[in-house]
Amino acid sequence: MFKKGIELVIEIKNLNKTFKNHGKEVFALKDLNLKIESKDFVCLLGPSGCGKTTLLRLIGGLEKGDNGEILEDGKLVTEPSNERGFVFQQYSLFPWLTVLDNVIFGLSLGKSSKEENIRRAKTYLKSVGLKNTENLYPHELSGGMKQRVAIVRSLVNKPKTLLMDEPFSALDIQNRHNLQDELVRIWQKTERTIIFVTHDVDEAVFLSDHIVLMGKNHGHIKEIYNNKLPRPRNKNSKEFLAIQNHITELLEG
Template identity: 50%
Template structure:
């Protein structure tokens, strides 16, 4: 048994049409594991993440987190989106403390916890700044700190670095790994970047074209810190690229 057990299918109904987005997904994520989801555009990666977050119900099957069936959103599941989704009228510390305030925690106590995670992501000097005063990378650090402040069991990340320039993206990947090790948190991470998945993950779940299924799960048996262009990384990268190319060709031939 893992910390997260996913056995689901998902069908979207609209008018009289139905679209199967996910088919017979079977994925286990262990406690403290870093797992990446990768696959063709439209294969259901984000949908799967939303099911785990409790933002969408599965059509069939169950998702079990820490022994309990997921029935909806709750603080045990931290979510980080690509678009940052910060409150523009709140400064950094009040953005990070927001979830704690919603749980009824006193402002002084919630801001004390928020400060811990703001320090962790290297933004202590900017805790009173507002989102419009920050770079894209800094805003995403705030979003990560906000998710961590709620002490979640699992961190769900939907292409969190996809909108950033290459240098900032690489820096945040390294910082995320530092946070992951320090907090010993479980991470389920959606990405379109094969390089990113190989650099970050313990395991990579490669998905098929719609309806999304798990095509193959690849163990990334490379010690950390990883060299992005090492022979081992290139071997795994090429394997994933071959799997994705198979999906591209199968879709084209349909």
């Protein structure tokens, strides 16, 4: 995945992670090696239990591997950092805070003034069509709106890397497609690196530059598919469907 002269943001070397399940040691990740370039959109794709979430949490510094290492810009990842923003599958908003307060929550600990934080939060909310929701509480929002707020909350911190764990899987198909479109737009505009977990082939083909196919046994990488399909992508095009079929075959093979 690494081309000469291109900035590398994440490098994973010989990473292993085991868990004890009922006294038995199971490999969630085994001898995993991966290089991710700056500003790439990378999807981690694979069946349930193949280690996608574990890998994302380790990249985010939320958990430690047993051995091996994860480097971010050449530095060892040992803990969470503002350079890495998370969006989880479950809408992780604070129910007692308004949309605006949810978004500026993480920012209020930073250096800029409250007015500046509010201005920035409002700009981001507007850019994802949430201009009129600033004073609403999470229970007053639809699932798609909540997930938009969660994305905005991680973006306002301007992280270099956005780590997303099946963020759209709880949404209906229409909302999911809308947010996929929006995420690509945000990614193109803000030039972040995105590492996006999904088990949906269609989603991976639509979003990514590279698809990391993971196999079920001992959380390993089966193959990396470089997705050169031009953007904007049309899910009904012949080319799209051909790649989708190819990826499905690779996953099943």
